[in-house]
Amino acid sequence: xxxxxxxxxxxxxxTALDRLDLDIRPGEIYxxxxxxxxxxxxxxxxxxxxxxxxxxxxxxDGIDVTRDPVATKQHVAYIPEQVMLYGVLSGLENLDYFxxxxxxxxxxxxxxxxxxxxxxxxxGAAHKRVSAYSKGMRQKxxxxxxxxxxxxxxxxxxxxxxxxxxxxxxxxxxxxxASEGGVAVLTTTHxxxxxxxxxxxxxxxxxGRLVESLDSAQIGQTDLQALYLQHMRD
Amino acid sequence: xxxxMRLLLAERSLWLVSALFLLLIGYALYNGVHQTTLRDRAxxxxxxDDARTRADQLSQLGRIMAGREVPSPFQNPADPARMGGxxxxxxxxxxxxxxxxVALGQTDLFPGQFKVTYQSKIHFIHANxxxxxxxxxxxxxxxxxxxxxxxxxxxxxxxxxxxxVERESxxxxxxxxxxxxxxxxxxxxxxxxxxxxxxxxxxxxxxxLLLARxxxxxxxxxxxxxxxxxxxxxxxxxxxxVAVNAFGRSSASNAMLLxxxxxxxxxxxxxxxxxxxxxxxxxxxxxxxxTRTRMVTIEAMNRYSKLLSADYRxxxxxxxxxxxxxxxxxxxxxxxxxxxxxQIDEEIQPDLDRFDAQHARQQQLVARYSLLSPAAVAYEGxxxxxxxxxxxxxxxxxxxxxxxxxxxxxxxxxxxxxIAITEADFPRIPxxxxxxEDARLIDRQAxxxxxxxxxxxxxxxxxxxxxxxxxxxx
Numbered sequence: 001x002x003x004x005x006x007x008x009x010x011x012x013x014x015t016a017l018d019r020l021d022l023d024i025r026p027g028e029i030y031x032x033x034x035x036x037x038x039x040x041x042x043x044x045x046x047x048x049x050x051x052x053x054x055x056x057x058x059x060x061d062g063i064d065v066t067r068d069p070v071a072t073k074q075h076v077a078y079i080p081e082q083v084m085l086y087g088v089l090s091g092l093e094n095l096d097y098f099x100x101x102x103x104x105x106x107x108x109x110x111x112x113x114x115x116x117x118x119x120x121x122x123x124g125a126a127h128k129r130v131s132a133y134s135k136g137m138r139q140k141x142x143x144x145x146x147x148x149x150x151x152x153x154x155x156x157x158x159x160x161x162x163x164x165x166x167x168x169x170x171x172x173x174x175x176x177x178a179s180e181g182g183v184a185v186l187t188t189t190h191x192x193x194x195x196x197x198x199x200x201x202x203x204x205x206x207x208g209r210l211v212e213s214l215d216s217a218q219i220g221q222t223d224l225q226a227l228y229l230q231h232m233r234d
Numbered sequence: 235x236x237x238x239m240r241l242l243l244a245e246r247s248l249w250l251v252s253a254l255f256l257l258l259i260g261y262a263l264y265n266g267v268h269q270t271t272l273r274d275r276a277x278x279x280x281x282x283d284d285a286r287t288r289a290d291q292l293s294q295l296g297r298i299m300a301g302r303e304v305p306s307p308f309q310n311p312a313d314p315a316r317m318g319g320x321x322x323x324x325x326x327x328x329x330x331x332x333x334x335x336v337a338l339g340q341t342d343l344f345p346g347q348f349k350v351t352y353q354s355k356i357h358f359i360h361a362n363x364x365x366x367x368x369x370x371x372x373x374x375x376x377x378x379x380x381x382x383x384x385x386x387x388x389x390x391x392x393x394x395x396x397x398x399v400e401r402e403s404x405x406x407x408x409x410x411x412x413x414x415x416x417x418x419x420x421x422x423x424x425x426x427x428x429x430x431x432x433x434x435x436x437x438x439x440x441x442x443l444l445l446a447r448x449x450x451x452x453x454x455x456x457x458x459x460x461x462x463x464x465x466x467x468x469x470x471x472x473x474x475x476v477a478v479n480a481f482g483r484s485s486a487s488n489a490m491l492l493x494x495x496x497x498x499x500x501x502x503x504x505x506x507x508x509x510x511x512x513x514x515x516x517x518x519x520x521x522x523x524x525t526r527t528r529m530v531t532i533e534a535m536n537r538y539s540k541l542l543s544a545d546y547r548x549x550x551x552x553x554x555x556x557x558x559x560x561x562x563x564x565x566x567x568x569x570x571x572x573x574x575x576x577q578i579d580e581e582i583q584p585d586l587d588r589f590d591a592q593h594a595r596q597q598q599l600v601a602r603y604s605l606l607s608p609a610a611v612a613y614e615g616x617x618x619x620x621x622x623x624x625x626x627x628x629x630x631x632x633x634x635x636x637x638x639x640x641x642x643x644x645x646x647x648x649x650x651x652x653i654a655i656t657e658a659d660f661p662r663i664p665x666x667x668x669x670x671e672d673a674r675l676i677d678r679q680a681x682x683x684x685x686x687x688x689x690x691x692x693x694x695x696x697x698x699x700x701x702x703x704x705x706x707x708x
Contacts, residue, residue: 048411050707070413078411084404088244097237101412142408155411 001026001153001184006056009042016042018208029185031199038205040188044157077146081158083138087131091141099148115144136167156187160194172198196221204231238426251391255434262377266335267446280325292660305555312557312654315568318352318645326350326666328630331621332453337378339622350638352645354579378616382609386471390492392427393475395485416702424472436461459680460619466687467612473694480701503607511599517592530581534574542570557654572649605686615683629671640664
């Protein structure tokens, strides 16, 4: 579903991503770990065609992202670290706005309220202006957009950063439910605990290269931490 | 677009800008309709007065010929020198065009009526309307002013941060993670804003005009061109906004760049254009023309001084003023005045022709280089469609010239031959007949104006499309 083949991105003389190969199948949650500047966000940006690759190819559902970016975005939902919605609109209006952009048509009000309910936002919150929302609430709205879109793949960039433990746990549950429904997930994080708890596969990135790719079930929390720190020291 | 509209409606800026724009349009239209109505009423009063004067003169001539009234030397309808001069003068009038209220144009500088006599036109073409000095200083506050000068600023207010604000607030990434091309996003945003502003700029004036001046319903072609011109002018500024946004600078930088562009294109370029045209093709000095007129007048007065100071015997003997066998004796003073004016007319005409030719050359240069300022193109185009521009005034002058020639052709032989004006002559006295300029001329001027706005707009949109391909989303 999400595929990178020899994906490379350079900014001037600096190589941000170096020949990355990834293949994330439906139902998989692939978590990229790495220090700042390791190339995690660059990878996500390349999948979204926010930046053009210097070499290699990115595919979503078999479609080359650079050739037909609009088509690939029909299948993908992106959740950034900071979900910045329109503060002058209510949560429900934001959901209406973005879901209509995602689907090319407006959803009935009942369906929008149902989506709000699915992400645990009650009717009171739905009609409040988003400027009064917490980060976790804004993220839930955005997950509701992803649900409305029925995306086949999720691209998440540090999604739990700054969330309180309860919100992070709720988020992980939502993610797992989506994965069980056949969604392919590529997520980046600094949080080893979150990665171990959520991911089916874990990749460690360093200076633009994927230096380790592991099956999450085959490695313990302590071993993962030791392995990660070893790569960071080398 | 519906979603973008909802977003705009939720923000205060759209309401504020729309309310301000509506207020400006309302005041400009009130001003335009008021000024045009005043002008129309003044012209209607002149027409009525001219008709009544002519009827009175005919009636007076009847009484004189029947011996029931003694003629006065200064107001004798049988005297061709008096009838061809101020006593019998009639007005040449340029009526308001249906769209006149939307652009008062040069009505503050060029009068819409001339009192035509046998005198040289130098004596009546500069007899301007009495104008409010403030209008002369500042120009009229009309719809053309609102559109040409203020509409770009309102476009900036709504769209200077079209993309930059989305990038700065982090929503651009969320928008572009949806199946939506950046160009489509920009197009939707521009379409909504243009729809609101153009809806107000075109539909409100059309509605007001139809109510205030129902005759404007007949000016379909001009109205269509006017709407297209306003649309093309707005397109230019929207294209500039999109091009500036496409470079990916901050909202503050965009605002600064756009305001600088407005100052250059709306305020500085027309002045530079004017200076350039004046330098390339300087007009003969009006002061020199006035001095030359005085010199010619003095020469003519010296030449006819004896006749001018001839004994004025008619006052004591009014029977001399009665026509006899179709002939009439004119007073020495009246004849001298006629001869002086005829000499002035003959000698000053080449200077006037030179003046007109130079003015026409300047107009051609302005038209050719107006491309430098979309504001100049739009303003010239709007005044042309409203019938208050240079072209319709030139047409009026041509008609008035023809009427002046016909007037002189009618009276000169009668004055030279001492032939009295009879009652039968009255219907044959030339009357000024206004004929509207050829409608094809409107198309011929409006189409290039439209092109001059659309071409740079397309260029700007091309630059924007090129820059948007590498727009820094992150």
